[in-house]
Amino acid sequence: xxxxTGEVRPEETVVLEDATAPATAGADPSVVSIGIDEPLxxxxxxxxxxxGYVVLADTxxxxxxxxxxxxxAPIFAANGLFRAVFVRDGSHRLRFVYRPRSLHIGAAITAVxxxxxxxxxxxxxxxx
Numbered sequence: 801x802x803x804x805t806g807e808v809r810p811e812e813t814v815v816l817e818d819a820t821a822p823a824t825a826g827a828d829p830s831v832v833s834i835g836i837d838e839p840l841x842x843x844x845x846x847x848x849x850x851x852g853y854v855v856l857a858d859t860x861x862x863x864x865x866x867x868x869x870x871x872x873a874p875i876f877a878a879n880g881l882f883r884a885v886f887v888r889d890g891s892h893r894l895r896f897v898y899r900p901r902s903l904h905i906g907a908a909i910t911a912v913x914x915x916x917x918x919x920x921x922x923x924x925x926x927x928x
Contacts, residue, residue: 803879810879814853817877822886826850840898847891853884854894863900868892 802808808815828849836843846854853876860883866873868885869892878884885894 814855814878814884815880816853816884817880821876822851824850824852826852826889830854842896844894844896845891846887846894848887848889851886851888853878854887855879855882855884856896857882858896859883863898865897865899867895867897 802815803810826849830846830848830850830852832844832846832854834842834844842856842858844854844856848854855878859881860875860877864875864883866875866883866885868887873885873894875896876884876886883896887894
C-alpha cells in the first residue's frame with residue numbers, strides 16, 4: 801500500500817514484508833556494483849554507509865540463496881517482489897545463487913535410479 805500510494809519511493813527506501821527484519825542504521829547513500837550477473841548467479845560489491853539493505857531488482861523466488869562475505873544470509877521480500885539482504889556498515893561481497901530444492905531432489909532420484917540399474921545389470925551378468 802505504501803508503495804502504491806507514493807508514500808515510499810522505492811529508489812530511496814525499501815519496504816520489507818517481514819516485521820522481524822533487522823533495523824537499518826544508514827543515513828547516507830551506499831554504493832553497490834555488479835561483478836557478475838548471470839541467470840543463476842549474481843555477485844555484488846557493496847560499500848555500505850551504515851547498516852542497511854541491498855535490494856536486487858530481481859524477482860524473489862524460492863530456491864535463491866544469499867551469502868555476505870561467504871556467510872549464509874537470509875533473503876527478505878522487498879518492495880513487494882524483489883530480493884533484499886541485510887548488510888552491515890563497510891565493504892562486503894554479496895552472492896546470490898539459484899539452487900532450487902527440486903534440483904537436489906532430481907539429482908538424488910537420478911543417482912538412486914542409476915545405482916539400481918547398475919545393480920540389476922551386475923545381478924544379470926552373475927546369473928548368466
